[in-house]
Amino acid sequence: MRRLSYxxxxxxxxxxxxxxxxxxxxxxxxxxxxxxxxxxxxRVPGEEPGDFSGIPLNEAARxxxxxxxxxxxxxxxxxxxPYTLPYMFFGPNxxxxxxxxxxxxxxxVAIQMYLGTYQQRRTIWMDxxxxxxxxxxxxxxxxxxxxxxxxxxTITTTHIKAGYYRRxxxxxxxxxxVVEHWIRHGNLLSQVTIATDPVYLxxxxxxxxxxxxxDRGNTNWLYNCEYAMELPKDKxxxxxxxxxxxxxxxxxxxxxxxxxxxxxxxxETLLPDWRPGAKPVAARAGVNGGFRAEDQPSKLAAGEVKxxxxxxxxxxxxxxxxxxxxxxxxxxxxxxxxxxxxxSEKVIAAIKALAPGKEIRWMINxxxxxxxxxxxxxxxxxxxxxNGNIAAIVAHENVAAxxxxxGIPDAxxxxxxxxxxxxxxxxxxxxxxxxxxxSANTDTExxxxxRRSDVVVAGDVFRTDSYPVIDVENGGTTQGxxxxxxxILDLTVPSKMxxxxxxxxxxxxxxxxxxxxVVMYRDMxxxxxxxxxxxxxxxxxxxxxxxxxxxxxxxxRYGADTGAWTTAMFIEAIYKDLSxxxxxxxxxxxxxx
Amino acid sequence: MQATHPSRGFxxxxxxxxxxxxxxxxxxxxxxxxxxxxxxxxxxQGPQTARARGPVDFTGTWVSVVTEDWRWRMVTPPKDASATxxxxxxxxxxxxxxxxxxxxxxxxxLQCKAFGVGGLTRQPGRIRISWQxxxxxxxxxxxxxxxxxxxxxxxxxxxAEKTWQGFSRAEWEGPGVGRGAAPVGDNRVTGxxxxxxxxxxxxxxxxxxGGPPPRGIARINSGADIKVVTTNFRxxxxxxxxxxxxxxxxxxxxxxxxxxxxxxxxWLEVITIIEDPRYLSQPYYTSTNFRLEANDANFxxxxxxxxxxxxxxxxxxxxx
Numbered sequence: 001m002r003r004l005s006y007x008x009x010x011x012x013x014x015x016x017x018x019x020x021x022x023x024x025x026x027x028x029x030x031x032x033x034x035x036x037x038x039x040x041x042x043r044v045p046g047e048e049p050g051d052f053s054g055i056p057l058n059e060a061a062r063x064x065x066x067x068x069x070x071x072x073x074x075x076x077x078x079x080x081x082p083y084t085l086p087y088m089f090f091g092p093n094x095x096x097x098x099x100x101x102x103x104x105x106x107x108x109v110a111i112q113m114y115l116g117t118y119q120q121r122r123t124i125w126m127d128x129x130x131x132x133x134x135x136x137x138x139x140x141x142x143x144x145x146x147x148x149x150x151x152x153x154t155i156t157t158t159h160i161k162a163g164y165y166r167r168x169x170x171x172x173x174x175x176x177x178v179v180e181h182w183i184r185h186g187n188l189l190s191q192v193t194i195a196t197d198p199v200y201l202x203x204x205x206x207x208x209x210x211x212x213x214x215d216r217g218n219t220n221w222l223y224n225c226e227y228a229m230e231l232p233k234d235k236x237x238x239x240x241x242x243x244x245x246x247x248x249x250x251x252x253x254x255x256x257x258x259x260x261x262x263x264x265x266x267x268e269t270l271l272p273d274w275r276p277g278a279k280p281v282a283a284r285a286g287v288n289g290g291f292r293a294e295d296q297p298s299k300l301a302a303g304e305v306k307x308x309x310x311x312x313x314x315x316x317x318x319x320x321x322x323x324x325x326x327x328x329x330x331x332x333x334x335x336x337x338x339x340x341x342x343x344s345e346k347v348i349a350a351i352k353a354l355a356p357g358k359e360i361r362w363m364i365n366x367x368x369x370x371x372x373x374x375x376x377x378x379x380x381x382x383x384x385x386x387n388g389n390i391a392a393i394v395a396h397e398n399v400a401a402x403x404x405x406x407g408i409p410d411a412x413x414x415x416x417x418x419x420x421x422x423x424x425x426x427x428x429x430x431x432x433x434x435x436x437x438x439s440a441n442t443d444t445e446x447x448x449x450x451r452r453s454d455v456v457v458a459g460d461v462f463r464t465d466s467y468p469v470i471d472v473e474n475g476g477t478t479q480g481x482x483x484x485x486x487x488i489l490d491l492t493v494p495s496k497m498x499x500x501x502x503x504x505x506x507x508x509x510x511x512x513x514x515x516x517x518v519v520m521y522r523d524m525x526x527x528x529x530x531x532x533x534x535x536x537x538x539x540x541x542x543x544x545x546x547x548x549x550x551x552x553x554x555x556x557r558y559g560a561d562t563g564a565w566t567t568a569m570f571i572e573a574i575y576k577d578l579s580x581x582x583x584x585x586x587x588x589x590x591x592x593x
Numbered sequence: 594m595q596a597t598h599p600s601r602g603f604x605x606x607x608x609x610x611x612x613x614x615x616x617x618x619x620x621x622x623x624x625x626x627x628x629x630x631x632x633x634x635x636x637x638q639g640p641q642t643a644r645a646r647g648p649v650d651f652t653g654t655w656v657s658v659v660t661e662d663w664r665w666r667m668v669t670p671p672k673d674a675s676a677t678x679x680x681x682x683x684x685x686x687x688x689x690x691x692x693x694x695x696x697x698x699x700x701x702x703l704q705c706k707a708f709g710v711g712g713l714t715r716q717p718g719r720i721r722i723s724w725q726x727x728x729x730x731x732x733x734x735x736x737x738x739x740x741x742x743x744x745x746x747x748x749x750x751x752x753a754e755k756t757w758q759g760f761s762r763a764e765w766e767g768p769g770v771g772r773g774a775a776p777v778g779d780n781r782v783t784g785x786x787x788x789x790x791x792x793x794x795x796x797x798x799x800x801x802x803g804g805p806p807p808r809g810i811a812r813i814n815s816g817a818d819i820k821v822v823t824t825n826f827r828x829x830x831x832x833x834x835x836x837x838x839x840x841x842x843x844x845x846x847x848x849x850x851x852x853x854x855x856x857x858x859x860w861l862e863v864i865t866i867i868e869d870p871r872y873l874s875q876p877y878y879t880s881t882n883f884r885l886e887a888n889d890a891n892f893x894x895x896x897x898x899x900x901x902x903x904x905x906x907x908x909x910x911x912x913x
Contacts, residue, residue: 037878038661040679054663149852150768150816181851183818183864190847190864190880194854204854207660208862208880257671257903258664270658272717272736273891274667292855 026151026184028111031218032211033094044092047168049248052265053258061171061200062264064553066246067527068169071239077489077519080225081499082118082140084163086172086195089209093117094218111146111153116221118498124155131158134297135308135318137512138162138174140500145295153182156295161500162520165195165205170265173199173557174464174517177295187213196288199556202267203287225497236486238526242534243548305346307354310512311504312453313428315354320347321371325457325506327450328354329428332361333383335391336448336457336506338375347375348382359384362427364434365395365414366459366508368402368444368474377411392416394423396436398444402474437461437484441468443475445484449491456491457506462518464510467551467558468525469565470573478529478577485522489515524554532574542575641771642727643745648769648817649850651730654892655720655861655883662879666715669695669833671902677836686837686872693835695901705897708737709757709829711838714846714863714881719892730763730819738894743821751825755840759826767817819848831867831877833899842869859885 036043042051052065072078083091093115100110100123113122122141132143142160146153155178162174176197183190189211194204229235253263259276262269267284300306305319307326317324320339324347327334333355339347351360360383365373376393383391393414403413423434430452437445441460448457460469461484470476492503492515505513531550540548551559551567559567659666662679670676677690698706708716718736725731725742732741743763751760823844831838844867851860861883868876 035878037679037681038880041675051664053667054660056660148816151818152816152849152852154852179854181849181862183847183849183862185820185847185864188864188866188878190862192851192860192862192880192882194860196856204856204858205660206658206860206882208882210864210878210880255905256664256675257668257905259668259903262663262667269667270660270663272657272659272719276668287856287858 026153027099028097028153028182028184028189029099031094031096031214032189033214033218034089034092035210035212036092037210038208039090042166043090047166048252048255049168049246050250050252051166051168051263052170053263054270055165055170055265056201056203056205056267056270057165057170057265058200058202058556060553060556063243064171064200065169066243066249067240067553068246069239069241070168072169072523074230075238075519075523076227076229076235077499077515079227080118080494080497081163081516082120083167084140084172085122085142085157085160086176086178086193086197086205087164087167088115088117088120088141089191089193090207091117091167093211094214094220095211096221114221115141116218117223118225119221119223119496131156131295131297133306133308134299135306135316135511136297137501137504137514138517140516142178149181151183153180155180155182156292158295158297161516165200171200171553173197175199175557176201187215189213198288201288203284223498227497236482236489236522238523240523240527240530242531303343303346305343305350307350308512310453310506311455312450313430314450314453314455314504314506316506316512317347317350319343321374322369322460322508323506323510325448325450325455326351326354327428327430327432327453328358329430331428332359334362334364334427334432335360335379335383336364337366337372337459337508338363338379340371341374341378344375344378348379351379351382360391361385363391363393363414364446364448364457365393365399365444366446366448366457367442368395368399368406369442369460369469372459372508373399373403373408373412376414377409394418394434396444396446398442398475399446402442402444435487437480437487439475439477439480440484441476441481442471447484447488447491454493454503455506456488456503458488458508458518460508461485462488462505462513462521463508464513464517464521465558466509466560466565467554467567467570470570470577472573472576476573476577478525478574482522482525482529485518485525488518489522492518524558528554529574529578532571533578536575536578542572545575546571643730643763643765644724644727646771647765647819648767648771651722651819651848651850651861652724653722654886654889655722656886656891657717657719658882658884659717660882662715665832665834667717669900669902671905672834673905676832676834680831680836681873681875681877682836683872683874686869686874689837689872690835693830695835695899698835698899704899705737705739705757706828706835707830707833707899708734708739708897709838710741710759710761710823710826710844711829711842711867712831712833713737713739713741713758714865715832715879719886719889720861720883721889721892733892733894735892735894737897739897743819755825755827757827757829759823759844761821761823763819763821765817766820769817821846821848834902837872838867838869839871841871842867842873861885 052062095113095115098112099108100112102109108126110126111124120141124144124146126146136159138159138161140161142157144155144157146155157178160174160176163172164170165172176195179194181192190208192208194206196204253260261276268274300319305317308316308318310316313327313329315326317326320343322337322339324339325336333351363380380391380393385392394416395414397417397419400413400417421436425432430450433449433451435447445459445461447459447461461481468481470478470481492505494500494515495502499516501514503515505518507513528551532545535545535548546568551571555567664670672693677687698704713734716736718734721733723731728744728746730743739758741758741761743761745763828840829838830836847864849862851862853859862880864880866876866878
């Protein structure tokens, strides 16, 4: 009988052989290694400066690439930065794939990847979950969801950090998204990546790579990177070329007998109709849509206020004007910044929901601006110090002075002011460090660090939604902003030396960030400052400087033509700062010294 | 002791085993009836033509979008140390590439060597794809005015004479084969779709997540492809600059129509594997991307012609 049972089972298996599984039609499980039969000189040894061929980039990307100095990789915070997803599979790579199954249903919850290059871990969620909200952190691998289209696995990735489409400075913005299609034939995996980037591309950028299943594993899975200063120079120097000064532009075309127009890239050069010197083909309209409606990062509804966990004891409230940090523990609640007055009721409700029964003991203002301090009075009144007073508001003394000058009522102003460059105190069993940059966006800023939670609250020194506001009339300076950003970089330490996570940074506005996001922002301010400084040195007028578009390569990401802080205002602020054209009473520019 | 028919070896226990097996198989198969349905259950029985069996529509005019190997595809690369870069040539292949003589090719009437089946897909250009008959897919290339015929007829045989494009035997593979191509706009064709596309809740997300496909919703596909194996071709060039492939090579291709991109673009992906014992040291893999065009207005056939490389002005190549 036992033998018959085996036969029965065997026969059933044979009968079923013709019925394929219902899902996960193809397995990608295994260890795969790249084959570099396309663009090998670029993908393995590395690209040459000035080669933008084959990329549908825009003028902003060209400007960025023209300013690129390969020495940028020597900056401490860049030395160990991994490739981002749009480049990762193009470069040298091998990876391991395994499935994560739901133990009860055996359905595939996720496809997991470990990439030997930079020891990256990637999860492709297969359970239909939505993409994270817009204020969630970005990572080098992004957030990926997958779905089967027959035997093709289609993956959509959002929340990718800023990086490069080529290692020689062809930029990729943190607003890029990637759609991948994985196709397997035998032991060959073909991976098609289609990157969309409204900041630097005029249309989706498609590439495809091949990987071969390794029949004998590989032991080369670790990436040992230790960042260190290798030259005796200012560690905060950002190597770059000023416009027209990059000696390498043009060398690539000459060296490889390439038409000059072709190596400058652009969508028109990708089509067979392109000829050297031909009139550019008009960009296709409306093609830069990167991902589907359901893959869009969710946005806050109008008036919505949301509490988001950051790390350790620290949370972030979004939707109340400027971001608000909330630290919670046994001693009570500490709130950094207060948002707008209009949102204060919702903010208080969110804090009470997070920490029921706990009092708001302390508040800190990182600046005097109304989107950070508008809620001071109601939030302070909703709290109690241990002495029974309303919650104490700590700020640099310049905050109080600027608020008095602006006619802000007493009840909204901080009274626990400090005048030294730093202050610290313990709260909720962790050190709270406050640092005052002499003159950043204004002369009122404070940067706050929660040391045990490993979270920095940057205030408006760092924000992900616009250029920094440099309020020259209220003591702001360009160099002060750069110095303050450098100070944040001194405070942040990435996880495993791979430039991700570790210390998290809550920006004044925008999404949760980390050191990589701050260093890219610092580089941007530094480079634009240098360009305008050179123009000022040449005696150019403000109008001439604006016409030269010194921030062109970053305008698509941080610029604005309308609103409270436009690109023109940003350029003008730096120009005034550096040209000494400041109102009496404003702090002198250290950049211009 | 029960009697057993010696010649058939068929015993009551065996009968029980078969019944048991059938029951087990039926139970499990019922559980997968959704898959069976997707695979054409209820479809007309009997032999179908390749055109009728095909679940994906490849017809239309496709333009190559050259984002890879640009400097070796869009222009004729110089005959320098980088001439064979990326291609796994062996010593003989490298030697042959280094002896490339464009003028000699032109004088010998071999202008089409760079437009043979081994290199044609990599030439910038457009492909107009149509069904020549129910079992032959016709690929017209405007680059070099070349035509490839992909035959699905298993009885077809190559001609005695070798040609630039050789003899290509094609077969459908993957899910949905036999069900037939869905009409344009049907989700089964493209798998993706624009946000808000009708028919599937949620708008556009018409593929399958980790679980099995919903019963009764035939929305699989685009995962199917055409496998093509080409033989009987003349020796030619993998690149314009004379990197060779031999008549001994085997060329295998997979034609995929990718799920529609969220912006509405449709992509054809041609994966090519060339194995050449004479000139290559290992299989040569490429994947080439083509975008569907609205019409064939820009399909402009041109004769086989390779421009001379531009002069090298300096750098490594110039020092040779």
